[in-house]
Amino acid sequence: MADESGSVLELQGITKRYPGIVADDRVDFDLRRGEVHALLGENGAGKSTLMNILYGLTKPDEGEILVGGKHVSFSSAKDAIESGIGMVHQHFMLIPVMTVAENIVLGVEPVRDGVLLDERGAEERVRELSQQFGLAVDPTALVSSITVGQQQRVEILKALYRGAEILILDEPTAVLTPQEAGELFAIVRSLQADGKSIIFITHKLNEVLEIADRITVLRRGKRIDTVSRQGATEEGLARMMVGREVLLRVDKAPASPTDVALEVKDLQVVDERNLEKVRGVSFTVRRGEIVAIAGVDGNGQTELVEAITGLRRIASGTVAVRGREFEGHFTPRMMIDAGIGHIPEDRHRRGLVLEFNLAENIALHDYDRPPDSKRGWLYPARLVQRAARLIKEFDIRGGGPLTLARALSGGNQQKVVVAREVARNPVALIAAQPTRGLDVGAIEYVHRRLVAERDAGRAILLVSLELDEVLSLADRILVMYEGRIVGEHAAGAGEEEIGLEMLGGRKEAA
Amino acid sequence: MSEQATPSANVPPEQEPSTDFVVRLGVAQRAGGLVVPVLTAVLAFLAGGIVVAATGHNPLTAYRGIWDGAGFNWIFHIPWNTNTVNLDAFNLSQTLLTTTTLILVGLAVAFPFRCGLFNIGGQGQYLVGLIVANWVGVSFASWPTLPHVLLGIGAAAFAGAAWAGIAGFLKATTGAHEVISTIMLNWIAIWGGQYLFGQGGPLQNTYNTAAPESGTVVQSAHIPVFWGNPVLQGLDYGIFVAIAALVVFWLILNRTTLGYEVRAVGFNPEAAAYGGINVRRKYIQAMAISGAFAGLAGALDMLGYLFQFGVLDVQASQIGFLGIAVALLGRNTAVGTGIAAFLFGGLLYGTTRGLNPSVFDPSLAGNLTSMIQGLIVLFVGADVFVLYIWNSRRKLRPRRRAEAAAA
Incomplete structure (x- = not known):
């Protein structure tokens, strides 16, 4: 759509290491003016780290950030905002007891008579912005009284109010109903039409194909490819994300x-x-x-x-x-x-003791019987042995028997639960x-x-x-x-x- | 720390989790940590030093005086002169005597903590143990020493367990909060003790009815002294009971199904219930075990060096409450509680009778103990804050590491 107009943002060779892992490994990324560029990857692929670097929340170990062709170095979100970058986090950062307008102007309030908050002016400005981009929201409503979808619009308005030309939307549909998601897409298109550039972070394939102009796929901290929407398929994207063929349809024989x-x-x-x-x-x-x-x-x-x-x-x-x-x-x-085996609906609240290691979690139903224990004496070594076996059998990644459950990704935590329940036959x-x-x-x-x-x-x-x-x-x-x-x-x-x-x-x- | 250690030697090498130092430190932090307790103690001592300086004294001199008063300097006087005629050796033996009590009242707080319960009732459970030990020690005069002492210790531990068990039972059956019920049980124990030892009370001594004091424990129920002069409050074998209790505490938590259950309930009662654990029963058991530790402390004090207790002593006794500070500073681990008990034992003795009055006014120094104790509780209570500052970077790491590893 705006392919000729050049990049408003470029990330070159961004690398970020944490002890034991490389969150981002020489990742290149560019954003053109007026495009929606989706950043696709599984949990832990390095999307969030990359965006935190872009938004000044984390410093990269290596690599360059160019905004409008100029090298920049952000040491805080404030620097990023001043360069015209706005971010809408997955978890909103709004003050529920304040009005929409108050939330939007917070920190950069319009002032009258030197000290007083120009409430009327703030509301006016918010109203203008929301009309301009089709973000219907009442500036005088309390944030606590509006829906999640509207709160998200407030977050977007907050970024626009601060002059954002580049918007980062972090998993924006995760908290929305399907209908609200549809409305969000309409908003994104209107922002796009107004020349804003948008980075859309997600791991949902259908969304990507609906909204994005180009798609960059990350896997394990590396950029796998950047493709345009034309010609991209869910299967192809899933393969890039996961690194192997993914069956999006469940393959099963009729039941007997x-x-x-x-x-x-x-x-x-x-x-x-x-x-x-x-x-x-x-x-x-x-x-x-x-x-x-x-x-x-x-x-x-x-x-x-x-x-x-x-x-x-x-x-x-x-x-x-x-x-x-x-x-x-x-x-x-x-x-x-x-x-009865039970995979509970909330693995954090019920399925796992997050502060227990995997061996202890896997023993949750069996710790009180042989071979785990005998006459009240626990044999941790046996817990560890069984856990090691199941970790291999169920392909649980991200840790060994002594790793705390908390340290695992959601998918691997769920594998621990599944392994425990299934292994009991x-x-x-x-x-x-x-x-x-x-x-x-x-x-x-x-x-x-x-x-x-x-x-x-x-x-x-x-x-x-x-x-x-x-x-x-x-x-x-x-x-x-x-x-x-x-x-x-x-x-x-x-x-x-x-x-x-x-x-x-x-x-x-x- | 030790509590979290599942034997890494048993892990097959290919499953060996990442063992770089930062990771292990992170585990230690969540388990109970090293940095926070040390930081907490240092901050408390610094703050204490500022107060000392504000009173016009040199904090270094004061702390040196407390150090010497606690007998810690004995350790550096080689060859060691174990004769307690030597003041340093005597001071150290007294510090260890206090440490004995503090280990046990500390464990009485630490154990239920691991089950998600806050036992404020250590003082009451201690008093109950002390009273029962006194009764056993005054009675059964014809018994030989070993069974007599064992009976006294056993009965006191059992009484303490029953006393704390009440709070556990109330929690399990009615949901009554253990903090409230243990505080109330403290008062029942305090007033009960005053009645029992008071004039006309059932446990008052028979030889001086004017004095509101208990009878004196007979010689056969005295725990033998192994360091120092028995007449001058030498160090008795009770300290080995306390050290054994530390080992038992660790074993229960890490090597028994009960300990597994207690920790599961402490971390996540819902997951524990889902796993098939009877959460309510764990509350009762954890409190009972806690009370046994405190009751044991009362018995070791009574049969080790007190031998007699008066109504005024009941009112003045505070040592059970110190268990809270000991457990908090020791992060509810066996090793931590042992070290914290030794530190507080030294502080307690070194600021009172062990302190050379010419160095620092003991009345002022005693307040310093209370202050440092209070500051430690405050800082430990605020460890979320201390941790926040210390960890603001690191906190994010395990998650990110996991995210990346999972990709």
């Missing part, structure tokens, strides 16, 4: 379910405030099939999983594992011993949002693993908020809405119908 492994009957669960969260749910999962529970967040899926795994007391009903029935009060220990594996927050390579891994475990004869109960995931993995789909199962579908059911049921559509029709 056998006997019932998990049976839930008339399950009712209430939450802490005594609100009914699960209202009489019944279903079965057979060995060798993946049953997925689809639903919008907050329709009782979390409570259902907690009830089945013994983490939450049930109000009534039964859970049977391989015919062994549990009712009333049963504990996580009992369900673990009965043969459970009859039924409950996977609650198993790919939440993971990047392409890790998602592919988890999906393939779930299918493999199905084929190995386990019963898999998948709970997911991502309809795509449900559709691509499930052999049977249950739709949960307001604590009830409102629909059941075979694999290959239509997205429309399920989507409608997820929003309670069918219930109203009935």
Whole structure:
């Protein structure tokens, strides 16, 4: 689009080393005036480090930064801002109790009579800017009262107010709903039309193909390639990101379910405030099939999983594992011993003890039995041995048995959880949002693993908020809405119908 | 530090994690750290020095006086003269006597800390142990020394465990916060002790009913002295019990399933419950073990050198509270608690009876102890802040390293 107009920004041979690793290794990057240049890479590929260098938050060990053809050296974000660079962080930096206009002018307030904040002037200026770029937001509203999507616009306005010509958007859609993401893309296009240049950081392939003019892919700190959108495909980009062929579609044979492994009957669960969260749910999962529970967040899926795994007391009903029935009060220990494996929806809160090393985390269900321990005595060496084995078997990277779980990337942390749960050879594996927050390579891994475990004869109960995931993995789909199962579908059911049921559509029709 | 060490010798070489110094230091920091406690102590002593200077004294002279008073100078007088007629040797033996108590009351705070509990009740548990040890020591006069001492120690540890266990039980069953309940249990122990030893109390001495004091522990329940003159409060074998307790503490935490559970609950109770651990039971067990350490401290003091306790002593006793500072400075590790106890033992004795009054007014020096103690608690409490300054760079590193490694 503006290919002739030359670079407004150039990074040459940027290298940044941290003890033990090279975060960025001689990375070149250039941004043309009026273009959207996507920076694509998995978590930890060096995108954030590169942008932190560009925004003056970190100093590079080697390399040059040129803005408008001139060499610059930033020692703080202030320097970067003065060079016309603005950044919208993934986590917003707004003061909730202040108005939109106050947040935007913060630090560079327009002043009247020498000392007083020119509130009217600030609002006026903000209004002008938001009209100019189609960023609809009320300057007088309190930040705490506006939506996340609007807060993001405030962040963009903040950068524009400070005279940004180059905007860095760091994973801007991570916090947005699909609709809000669409609105953001419209804003990006209008900024582009106005001659702003935009660096769009993401690891989502579809977004890149929708919005970017050119795409630079980073992998393990190295620039793999810069390509233009024309001719780029999701498969090709994924291969560059991960360094190998990635199956974006899950490849699986039809299921051949056998006997019932998990049976839930008339399950009712209430939450802490005594609100009914699960209202009489019944279903079965057979060995060798993946049953997925689809639903919008907050329709009782979390409570259902907690009830089945013994983490939450049930109000009534039964859970049977391989015919062994549990009712009333049963504990996580009992369900673990009965043969349930559980990949929790929040690996930080529940799935891992982040301050424990991998060996200790992998032993979380087995530390109190041989060979890990005998008569109360723990044998750490055996924990380490098993962990070493599983780390190899499940290809967990970024550390050994003695590495703290905290130090691993999200994908590898999830692999630790998966390894622990699968290695115990459970009859039924409950996977609650198993790919939440993971990047392409890790998602592919988890999906393939779930299918493999199905084929190995386990019963898999998948709970997911991502309809795509449900559709691509499930052999049977249950739709949960307001604590009830409102629909059941075979694999290959239509997205429309399920989507409608997820929003309670069918219930109203009935 | 030692607490985190899983034996690296057992790691097959190909899985050996990165062991460069910075990484290991980072692990140590999260585990309990080296830099912060040392920095904390140094800052506290510096601040103390400024106060001393403000009173018109030379801080270096004052600290030298405390150093000598604690008997630390004995270590540098080679050949070592172990005869406690020699003042330095005597001072050191007294410092070690205090260290014994401090190790145990320190462990009483450190252990529940590892389970995510803050035990403020060390003083009460200490007093309960002391009272029970006194009762055992006054009774069973016909018993031989070894069983008599063991009974006294065992009963006191058990009583302390039961006392602290109450707070653990309340936490587990009703959710009552252990800080509140242990503080209240302290007062029950203090008033209970005053009643028991007071005039007409069940444990008051029988030979001088005018004095509100306990009976005197009979000779057979005295823990034998191995350094110094038993009549002049020599150092008894209790210190080896305390050192053994440090080892036991380390073993429980790192080599037993109970310790695994306690640490899991301390780091993340939700993950622990998910793993199948009964979190509530761990609260009770951790508190009980903590109380056993404090009760043991009371027993070693009673049977080692106090032998008798009065109502006024009950009111004045503060040593259990020092356990908080010891544990905090020792970062709740075995080695750290041992070192911090020795430091505080020296400080406590070196600023009071061990101090040469001509060097520095002991009443002023005693306040210096309290001040340094307070500053340490303050700085340790503010270690987020100290760490923040120290780590502002490093904090980001493990994450970035992980990110890059994962790519």
